[in-house]
Amino acid sequence: xxxxxxxxxxxxxxxxxxxxxxxxxxxxxxxxxxxxxxxxxxxxxxxxxxxxxxxxxxxxxxxxxxxxxxxxxxxxxxxxxxxxxxxxxxxxxxxxxxxxxxxxxxxxxxxxxxxxxxxxxxxxxxxxxxxxxxxxxxxxxxxxxxxxxxxxxxxxxxxxxxxxxxxxxxxxxxxxxxxxxxxxxxxxxxxxxxxxxxxxxxxxxxxxxxxxxxxxxxxxxxxxxxxxxxxxxxxxxxxxxxxxxxxxxxxxxxxxxxxxxxxxxxxxxxxxxxxxxxxxxxxxxxxxxxxxxxxxxxxxxxxxxxxxxxxxxxxxxxxxxxxxxxxxxxxxxxxxxxxxxxx
Amino acid sequence: xxxxxxxxxxxxxxxxxxxxxxxxxxxxxxxxxxxxxxxxxxxxxxxxxxxxxxxxxxxxxxxxxxxxxxxxxxxxxxxxxxxxxxxxxxxxxxxxxxxxxxxxxxxxxxxxxxxxxxxxxxxxxxxxxxxxxxxxxxxxxxxxxxxxxxxxxxxxxxxxxxxxxxxxxxxxxxxxxxxxxxxxxxxxxxxxxxxxxxxxxxxxxxxxxxxxxxxxxxxxxxxxxxxxxxxxxxxxxxxxxxxxxxxxxxxxxxxxxxxxxxxxxxxxxxxxxxxxxxxxxxxxxxxxxxxxxxxxxxxxxxxxxxxxxxxxxxxxxxxxxxxxxxxxxxxxxxxx
Numbered sequence: 001x002x003x004x005x006x007x008x009x010x011x012x013x014x015x016x017x018x019x020x021x022x023x024x025x026x027x028x029x030x031x032x033x034x035x036x037x038x039x040x041x042x043x044x045x046x047x048x049x050x051x052x053x054x055x056x057x058x059x060x061x062x063x064x065x066x067x068x069x070x071x072x073x074x075x076x077x078x079x080x081x082x083x084x085x086x087x088x089x090x091x092x093x094x095x096x097x098x099x100x101x102x103x104x105x106x107x108x109x110x111x112x113x114x115x116x117x118x119x120x121x122x123x124x125x126x127x128x129x130x131x132x133x134x135x136x137x138x139x140x141x142x143x144x145x146x147x148x149x150x151x152x153x154x155x156x157x158x159x160x161x162x163x164x165x166x167x168x169x170x171x172x173x174x175x176x177x178x179x180x181x182x183x184x185x186x187x188x189x190x191x192x193x194x195x196x197x198x199x200x201x202x203x204x205x206x207x208x209x210x211x212x213x214x215x216x217x218x219x220x221x222x223x224x225x226x227x228x229x230x231x232x233x234x235x236x237x238x239x240x241x242x243x244x245x246x247x248x249x250x251x252x253x254x255x256x257x258x259x260x261x262x263x264x265x266x267x268x269x270x271x272x273x274x275x276x277x278x279x280x281x282x283x284x285x286x287x288x289x290x291x292x293x294x295x296x297x298x299x300x301x302x303x304x305x306x307x308x309x310x311x312x313x314x315x316x317x318x319x320x321x322x323x324x325x326x327x328x329x330x331x332x333x334x335x336x337x338x339x340x341x342x343x
Numbered sequence: 344x345x346x347x348x349x350x351x352x353x354x355x356x357x358x359x360x361x362x363x364x365x366x367x368x369x370x371x372x373x374x375x376x377x378x379x380x381x382x383x384x385x386x387x388x389x390x391x392x393x394x395x396x397x398x399x400x401x402x403x404x405x406x407x408x409x410x411x412x413x414x415x416x417x418x419x420x421x422x423x424x425x426x427x428x429x430x431x432x433x434x435x436x437x438x439x440x441x442x443x444x445x446x447x448x449x450x451x452x453x454x455x456x457x458x459x460x461x462x463x464x465x466x467x468x469x470x471x472x473x474x475x476x477x478x479x480x481x482x483x484x485x486x487x488x489x490x491x492x493x494x495x496x497x498x499x500x501x502x503x504x505x506x507x508x509x510x511x512x513x514x515x516x517x518x519x520x521x522x523x524x525x526x527x528x529x530x531x532x533x534x535x536x537x538x539x540x541x542x543x544x545x546x547x548x549x550x551x552x553x554x555x556x557x558x559x560x561x562x563x564x565x566x567x568x569x570x571x572x573x574x575x576x577x578x579x580x581x582x583x584x585x586x587x588x589x590x591x592x593x594x595x596x597x598x599x600x601x602x603x604x605x606x607x608x609x610x611x612x613x614x615x616x617x618x619x620x621x622x623x624x625x626x627x628x629x630x631x632x633x634x635x636x637x638x639x640x641x642x643x644x645x646x647x648x649x650x651x652x653x654x655x656x657x658x659x660x661x662x663x664x665x666x667x668x669x670x671x672x673x674x675x676x677x678x679x
Contacts, residue, residue: 078498078502085502125659126437127448
């Protein structure tokens with residue numbers, strides 16, 4: 001397992017992603033960025049207008065100024081065309097990083113992702129490589145309602161040919177994005193927008209967090225909580241609360257959803273005998289149900305209690321703050337689930 | 344139209360190869376020899392070859408479900424193609440793509456495509472790549488009258504205009520999207536006119552006339568190579584066979600078919616070059632014979648070629664991925 005040497009320097013999740021893009025663009029001329037408003041004001045050649053926006057939540061701000069508009073390219077609002085252009089550019093020698101603003105917008109351009117990017121290498125008998133990264137935002141909590149807030153990363157895990165990553169903290173975000181950009185397969189890089197302002201220790205300079213390796217940010221003997229993205233923080237809150245009553249929780253942060261680090265998940269289940277999965281995605285056909293299936297097929301004899309899932313309900317993300325807060329898994333629900341496995 | 348003798352001979356050889364390849368598939372499909380579906384390009388040869396005559400290996404094309412002609416015009420090996428269509432190991436895609444996904448990226452052929460309108464975004468990306476890599480390579484984006492109604496095609500034309508990409512959009516209007524006439528499905532019916540709305544030059548040409556296609560293609564490709572952006576060509580053509588093999592073509596009149604066949608692109612090409620003394624008829628006859636032998640050999644080889652190994656079921660999904668996760672939650676089946 002790769003562990004990152006933590007420095008004293010603290011930057012946000014947003015800054016960590018920006019730094020990874022900056023370093024990878026400096027490292028490799030083939031890396032280009034495009035998407036809606038990734039610099040902003042493309043109609044103007046005045047330097048003061050460069051980086052007028054830097055993406056809708058400012059993640060790419062500064063990159064057009066550093067690397068030029070030839071490499072940080074604004075697109076029209078035309079997801080099918082520019083996601084597909086990412087596939088075509090990747091198949092012909094570039095390493096594009098394309099921004100699909102919100103993951104819900106996959107509905108506009110899904111063909112280019114699932115029928116072109118994902119299947120091309122296989123359909124061509126292995127004679128093509130698609131080193132494409134699609135950065136996209138997931139996550140409820142912004143009062144942005146159903147089409148801008150969900151986390152359906154399991155959709156992409158379903159399709160052979162795609163890799164899917166969902167970092168939970170700034171250091172992983174930087175290292176996983178660098179790994180995704182250097183990877184020769186198409187990677188869906190899911191950024192939880194609620195985490196953008198979250199600070200954390202992040203090493204300076206280049207490093208990668210390999211795809212397909214989970215981390216264990218908290219070790220314990222009593223129960224395993226497997227969590228994804230922002231839910232890792234929720235798991236930590238639950239674990240702190242459980243610790244006060246003597247329950248030692250182990251947390252597995254999946255980091256990569258495809259490939260999945262089954263070894264780390266299974267090792268933890270075998271150690272603790274209890275499993276709770278926390279996932280902000282809807283419950284059907286999800287990464288959470290995958291983890292439950294993994295436990296059932298490969299670690300059943302180690303389980304001392306039924307597996308518990310803590311997920312969003314099978315509903316779209318609601319708008320009303322009261323309802324949205326009830327949609328997202330909470331530490332209290334996780335604690336309750338853990339206690340059920342211990343009963 | 345200024346083409347030297349060698350170029351004319353090569354253009355004829357490629358058109359003749361497409362016709363022979365497709366006629367042979369038509370015959371063998373009826374005999375039950377071919378798995379799956381094939382969509383044949385016979386009748387439309389002048390379009391693919393008229394465009395691709397101007398290209399080198401560094402140039403790219405995107406194609407359609409009716410892609411055999413584009414492959415041959417771009418120089419993809421017919422033996423590999425035939426083996427692919429039979430689902431055999433030595434196929435262009437190792438038997439994993441079939442007729443609808445034949446590709447040869449090294450030859451600049453970015454794949455036939457089972458999705459109508461799947462290609463234009465990919466073409467934009469290949470053109471962006473050509474530009475960013477500092478080449479003067481171009482991309483030809485072939486699609487049909489059916490795809491002219493897809494959002495991806497219109498979005499691709501817009502993006503190519505905005506980014507001034509070296510793309511030539513080629514609409515092969517063969518009259519029918521599956522069974523539906525463009526006179527029903529294309530509002531306004533003037534496909535070439537749509538492109539002008541995106542600010543690019545656009546022409547409609549007789550797609551059965553190799554020289555008309557090649558001339559329009561030459562101008563469009565030169566313009567793209569000069570960095571002046573995309574051009575649109577609507578090539579009005581006709582497919583001799585059905586949408587796919589097995590289609591009874593009940594939606595077309597025989598008189599209409601005959602009127603197009605009487606303007607056959609290969610016959611007209613032969614007539615033009617021999618009457619003007621550019622190529623001797625005997626030389627064209629020799630090409631006919633050589634092509635027939637080549638396709639006969641391709642079929643013979645495909646029939647006797649080995650099937651893909653069962654292990655290859657799970658290869659080439661990714662460049663790098665844990666093999667155990669391709670049979671997630673289960674043991675890999677034991678093969679006997």
